[in-house]
Amino acid sequence: MRPVLVIVLASLLAFGAGASRADSILAMNPEETFETREQLVRYEKMINDLRCVVCQNQSVAESQVELARDLRRITRDMILAGATDAEIKQFMTDRYGDFVLYNPPLKPITYLLWGAPVILLLIGAIVMVSVVGRRSGESEDDAEGTGEHS
Amino acid sequence: MKSFKYMLPAVAFFVLAGFLYVGLFLNPREVPSQLIGKPAPAFDIEDLRQPADRFAMTHMLGSPAVLNVWATWCAGCRQEHPFLMQLARTGEVALYGMNYRDERPKALDWLRRLGDPYISVGYDPDGMASLDWGVYGSPETFLIDPQGTVVYKHLGPLGPNVWETEFRPRIAAMQGVSQ
Numbered sequence: 001m002r003p004v005l006v007i008v009l010a011s012l013l014a015f016g017a018g019a020s021r022a023d024s025i026l027a028m029n030p031e032e033t034f035e036t037r038e039q040l041v042r043y044e045k046m047i048n049d050l051r052c053v054v055c056q057n058q059s060v061a062e063s064q065v066e067l068a069r070d071l072r073r074i075t076r077d078m079i080l081a082g083a084t085d086a087e088i089k090q091f092m093t094d095r096y097g098d099f100v101l102y103n104p105p106l107k108p109i110t111y112l113l114w115g116a117p118v119i120l121l122l123i124g125a126i127v128m129v130s131v132v133g134r135r136s137g138e139s140e141d142d143a144e145g146t147g148e149h150s
Numbered sequence: 151m152k153s154f155k156y157m158l159p160a161v162a163f164f165v166l167a168g169f170l171y172v173g174l175f176l177n178p179r180e181v182p183s184q185l186i187g188k189p190a191p192a193f194d195i196e197d198l199r200q201p202a203d204r205f206a207m208t209h210m211l212g213s214p215a216v217l218n219v220w221a222t223w224c225a226g227c228r229q230e231h232p233f234l235m236q237l238a239r240t241g242e243v244a245l246y247g248m249n250y251r252d253e254r255p256k257a258l259d260w261l262r263r264l265g266d267p268y269i270s271v272g273y274d275p276d277g278m279a280s281l282d283w284g285v286y287g288s289p290e291t292f293l294i295d296p297q298g299t300v301v302y303k304h305l306g307p308l309g310p311n312v313w314e315t316e317f318r319p320r321i322a323a324m325q326g327v328s329q
Contacts (some may be wrong), residue, residue, distance in 0.1 A: 044235045053286040066251060067286055070277060095284040 039079050046075050046088055049103055057069050183303040184284055190217075190298050198257055198271035205246075205272035211298050214321045215244045216308050218268070219280055219290040221252040222260045227289045232266050237313070238267035241258070244323055247271035248284035250280050250288050260329035293317055293323045 003058045042063070050071065055057035060068045060075075071092070078088050092100045104110050185191070190207050197203035210217065218234060220227040238245050248269035249257045254273060261271075274280050283292065293302040301320050304312055 066277065067281075070281065074281075092182060095281065096286065097284075 191282035194301040196273045198273040217292040224288045226307040234267040
């Protein structure tokens with residue numbers, strides 16, 4: 001009985017937290033009302049993925065700069081008008097370039113950016129293999145050496 | 151070969167230090183404009199000085215034009231203003247203005263006190279026309295060719311150095327083509 005109660009209470013809490021988060025966003029920007037929950041989720045994801053070009057280390061969601069406020073309004077209007085996420089991103093990059101996206105697209109100029117983790121991992125692997133290989137070789141030598149001495 | 155191996159950490163250090171050193175002097179605020187080489191975004195907004203008139207992008211066509219985005223709350227705009235006045239006197243290029251997220255009385259007062267270098271000034275209080283131009287800070291100055299293609303954008307106060315190195319050669323190239 002008890003575990004069931006815990007699960008019920010926990011899910012209630014989780015749901016309550018989720019709902020209150022959405023409510024607080026609506027309370028913060030009363031004009032930002034959506035017809036469906038799905039639209040609100042898309043809106044939140046979109047404005048968190050956009051960089052505020054004025055205050056560069058904040059997202060459009062976090063910034064209270066006028067331009068960020070306008071971009072939030074435009075995002076909302078586009079979602080309400082039925083625009084897809086790709087269309088909204090296109091609108092933003094047409095004006096501010098890929099720089100505005102926190103998640104830059106994969107294309108020739110960003111190959112190095114996206115490839116860097118793999119390249120660094122490979123370099124690390126090569127170094128590790130060579131060092132470990134040499135060490136195990138040395139320890140064998142040592143073993144032989146000690147064998148000779150004893 | 152063995153000595154090269156010992157050098158490797160030092161080489162890696164200097165490569166990294168080199169990148170960081172260059173990075174020190176880059177301006178992270180300078181976001182490359184998406185508009186370069188593209189048609190100037192259309193707008194048709196109220197004229198700042200004559201509210202009954204309109205100022206449209208098409209007004210700037212036909213000769214090399216400079217569009218200066220400014221506001222009275224912007225310190226860099228104040229800084230570049232004397233240079234704009236000087237530029238207007240030389241008549242080297244058609245200079246237009248876009249008053250960005252500002253209030254008309256303040257903007258008019260600014261032009262009265264400091265001088266008015268512009269042929270026309272658009273009034274963009276909500277910043278929506280400027281948004282299409284990718285404006286995110288002021289001052290920003292665009293160079294537009296006679297056919298309406300954006301050729302260059304400068305972020306920050308305009309001055310003789312930038313004018314000499316970036317604007318003048320591009321304007322000369324346009325005039326070379328049109329002649």
